Amino acid sequence: MTENKKRQRWLAAILKIFVFAAVVGFVTFSVQSYQAKKEAEMMAEMRKSEREKTGFQTGDREAVRVYNGKEYRQNTLNTVILCVGVDTSGAVEQQKVSGAGGQADVMALLIQNRATDEVNILTIPRDTMTEIRLFDLNGNYLGTDVQHLNLAYGYGDGEQESCELLTEAVENLLGGVEIDGYVSVNMSAIPVLNDLVGGVTVTIDDPGMEERDPSLPYGETVTLHGNRQRPMCATGHQCFPERHFKNGSPQDLREGVDGASHE
Incomplete structure (x- = not known):
């Protein structure tokens, strides 16, 4: 051979x-x-x-709610979407351990009236104290407790389950207002979303921003593109227009989402 x-x-x-x-x-x-x-x-x-x-007060569009002696029913012409910003970055992957999927840093309800095409946004503070569901590291249900709202997301799998747990907690917080859907993104989505809307124009009202970035001089109005908006959100600036609760309760949403009262 x-x-x-x-x-x-x-x-x-x-x-x-x-x-x-x-x-x-x-x-x-x-x-x-x-x-x-x-x-x-x-x-x-x-x-x-x-x-x-368990008997969590989840969304019910037909339910009648009483507020300040008046009865309210959710406006059937409104579409309500929960928008969530998660404090992680990179690819989103399903997690087996509670807490590994991050927490909800930003929560806002987008309320669209389909008849008038009017859109309102209601931001909900991440540290709002409310009832949420608890699980141990193995996923065993432990019951409910009053904790920060943003933790509700962390007890899920970092994907659909986390969004459902948070949606349920927000519905319960708002007295059973039904949320039609949700969308969640992590911090890697900020530059993409920012560029999709052509950047965000802001007025620099914090002298400390110029120390972090010389291109953000105090008192100037600038348009932020790509990932340049991220420091604004990271330092506590509102990334959504804010509508405050009245008298310490979510009246804005009950009037804006329910829309009609019945004596």
Whole structure:
């Protein structure tokens, strides 16, 4: 047998081993990924089942609510969307451990009247104290407790379950106002969203901003593009127009979302 044929046989054998190892590795990775996904889905389903056993005041569009002696019913012409900003960055991945998916730093209700196309935004402070559901690190339901609203997101999986837990807590906070849907993004979305709207124009009213960024001089009006808006949000500036609760209660939303009173 010539040296050339021996070399060809060795190369063929090595190639077969390489292909076999690649196939085994791919199958192993696929099986592990599938098992991890199924475990996360089972955990989410178990948590959902536990939540349904308790009597949280979730959204009910037909319910009549009493405020200051008047009865209110939710305006059926309004679409209510919960917008959530999460304090993580990078790709969003489903988590198995409570708290690993981050917390809700920004919460705002977008309320659109489909008849008039009028849109109002109600921001909800992240540190609002309200009743939320608690889970241990293994996903076991522990009951409810009055804690910061933003923590409700953290007890979920960092994806759909977190959004549902937070939505439920906001509905309960607002006396059962039904929220039609939700959207959540993390901090990596800030430059993308900022550029989609052509940047955000702001007036620098904090002298300390110029120390952080010389291109943000005090008293000047500037348009922020890309990731330049992020320091404004990180230092406590409102990233949404704010509408305050009246008399310490969410009357704005009950009048704005419910829209009609019945004596």
